[in-house]
Amino acid sequence: MSGKDDEGAISVYAQYARAVFALLLDTPTTFIKESVDKIRGEKKTVPYYHRRFNRVPTIDECYTDDELCRFEANQQFKRDRQVDNDILYILRKRWLRCVLSDIQNRNTTCKSVKDTFDNTRDEWMIKYGHLPVYYDVVNVFMKQKHRLINERRLKEKAAAEGNMADAGAELVAD
Template identity: 30%
Template sequence: MPQDYDKDAYPEPPRQTPVVDKQTALPNPALILSKLFYYSVDLPVTTFRGIIEGIQGDKKSHYYHQNFRRVSELTECQEGDYICYYEAEMQWRRDYKVDQEIVKVIQERLRACQQREGPSYTQNCSKELQQFNQVSKCFQSRYGDLGAYASSRKCLMKQKERMMAEAQNA
């Protein structure tokens, strides 16, 4: 600062940070609980995990992606094989979620193209629009009108009814 500044308008800053006056002599309970959690739970778990990872070496397992083997579908299950029914149902639910995500990704691509192109998106985004129409039509034909309690059995019955209707019309 220059030497000729107005000392009333701009007082000189303090030389040291002032010490906060404590209102009580009791320790902070949040600090005590966080230290207690750290030393009783966090530290032993992290130490144990570090030891295990050191033993495993190069064989690191990744927890972010799980691969499921494909199992037989509901039509291939033997009558009364409840384990097969359950596995087919779980596979159907995974496929349903994957198909939902595919529709979301295609829809996001279409929206991004619409945002980028503006009013002329119908002409410039025709490929994305056609792809979205195809994907949404397939999703609707497979999963549409199943209701809130959708299951692989309901989906199979819907597919059977659709095939019978096509056979009658042909």
């Protein structure tokens, strides 16, 4: 007898052996482990309802022929954009709730909430504003690159004009 009957189901003897194993070996081991964990305080079961994703390489860290990396970077970008949208939505609701709760003094009592919302909205527009209808992480990365190049050019231009203004002031003074 091999422990199974003709139909492939587990026999009564195998079920009995499994129950004895669980009773004699598994139950005391599990009890000791849970007791030690309870004493150490390591097993804190706090429910966490949000899914956590590991960070993946950004698009600038991906090779041009690595489609999987580019896909993961695009998915990470979409999740980050959704988080930024949710933050902006929460701040807007917070500001509106403040305004509606104190309509008479809304400019003074809600000023800090409004400033936070305005700063976050401006940062969102810098990062995501004026994108094409169908965009991905490459479009956003190129937008960021162009913005940084433009800022550097403006700084160089302002520094050059400042030097020329200093030279012009010296000529006028002579």
